Amino acid sequence: GAGVSQTPSNKVTEKGKYVELRCDPISGHTALYWYRQSLGQGPEFLIYFQGTGAADDSGLPNDRFFAVRPEGSVSTLKIQRTERGDSAVYLCASSLTPNQPQHFGDGTRLSIL
Amino acid sequence: EDQVTQSPEALRLQEGESSSLNCSYTVSGLRGLFWYRQDPGKGPEFLFTLYSAGEEKEKERLKATLTKKESFLHITAPKPEDSATYLCAVQENTGNQFYFGTGTSLTVIP
Numbered sequence: 001g002a003g004v005s006q007t008p009s010n011k012v013t014e015k016g017k018y019v020e021l022r023c024d025p026i027s028g029h030t031a032l033y034w035y036r037q038s039l040g041q042g043p044e045f046l047i048y049f050q051g052t053g054a055a056d057d058s059g060l061p062n063d064r065f066f067a068v069r070p071e072g073s074v075s076t077l078k079i080q081r082t083e084r085g086d087s088a089v090y091l092c093a094s095s096l097t098p099n100q101p102q103h104f105g106d107g108t109r110l111s112i113l
Numbered sequence: 114e115d116q117v118t119q120s121p122e123a124l125r126l127q128e129g130e131s132s133s134l135n136c137s138y139t140v141s142g143l144r145g146l147f148w149y150r151q152d153p154g155k156g157p158e159f160l161f162t163l164y165s166a167g168e169e170k171e172k173e174r175l176k177a178t179l180t181k182k183e184s185f186l187h188i189t190a191p192k193p194e195d196s197a198t199y200l201c202a203v204q205e206n207t208g209n210q211f212y213f214g215t216g217t218s219l220t221v222i223p
Contacts, residue, residue, distance in 0.1 A: 004156070033211070042117075042200055042213030043157065056209045091156055098209050101147055104156030 002026070004105035006092050012111045015084055021077040021108045025094030032075050033102060034067055035091040043091055049075060050098060082112045116140050119201055119214035126221050129190045134217045136201030137183040144206040146184050148177050151198045151216065160186075160199075191221045 005024040013019055025032050030051055035043035045059040052072045060066075064082075069075040079086055089109050093102035120135045138146065145164050149157035161170040163179040170177045174195065176187040186199055198216040205212075 035213075040215065042202075042215045045210045045212070048209045050209075059210070093156075099144065099204070101159045101162050102211065103159060104149075106154070106156045 004092055004094055004103055006090075006105035006108050008108060009106065010109045010111075012113065013082060014113050015082060017082050019079050019082055019110065021079075021090050021092075021110070023075045023077070023092030023094075023105060025073065025075070025092070026103055027073075029094035029096055029103075030072070031095045031098045031100075031102075032069060033093045033095075034075070034077050035093065037089045037091055037107070046077070048098075055098075079110075084112045086110060087112045116212040117201055117203055117214035119199075119217050121217060122215070123218045124220070126188075126191055126219070128192060128221055128223050131187070131189045131191070133188070134186040134199055134219070135183060136186070136214055138201075138203045138212075139182075140203050140205045140212070142206040144204040146179055147202045147204070147211070148184070148186055149200040149202065151200055157200055188219070191219075193221045193223050195219065196221045 007022045032049040034046040037043045047067050048056040049069045052069055064080045067077045089107040091107045093104045095102045116139050118137045145162050147162050148160040151157045161177040166181045168179050174189050178185050198218045200216045202211045202213045
């Protein structure tokens with residue numbers, strides 16, 4: 001059985017560019033989470049989807065960050081006008097229901113030059 | 114104020130030397146406390162969920178316990194392959210967010 005898949009595994013881009021990060025959750029998992037993890041830190045919550053809707057986006061740092069999950073499965077995290085401070089590992093997790101343990105992908109390592 | 118604090122930040126053990134990792138939390142109402150293991154370059158791997166004070170869970174050399182204010186991850190006779198960062202996360206009963214600690218980096222020396 002496939003786990004959570006994230007693509008690309010690495011992304012290097014220049015300051016000011018637009019990036020999209022993709023997450024393919026475990027089949028049947030209704031809850032999907034995005035986190036950001038900086039070196040030596042724990043994952044920091046960004047946004048939570050239940051089905052197609054963003055049930056909690058309170059962790060998004062500003063309006064340059066946006067995420068969608070149009071069909072209730074694959075999700076895309078979009079970052080506009082990237083800044084060097086956006087450099088981090090972006091993790092996606094899914095769970096069968098919101099109260100169940102989350103299963104994580106291996107993340108996308110984003111580097112903004 | 115941090116909701117989750119883990120200690121120590123780093124721990125070096127000789128193979129076979131048992132020890133405990135601590136996770137203290139300050140959320141007002143706990144829905145669940147979760148332990149994860151994270152290897153370098155990988156996403157966190159789920160280990161345990163604890164829901165109420167007094168609960169214990171075991172898996173191989175690991176045992177997790179929970180009180181009203183903290184959780185311990187006990188490692189009995191660790192092996193080098195237990196080397197990893199161990200993360201603790203809590204979920205409040207009023208929301209959907211999971212709050213993670215900064216982790217304990219465990220190194221087990223052969």
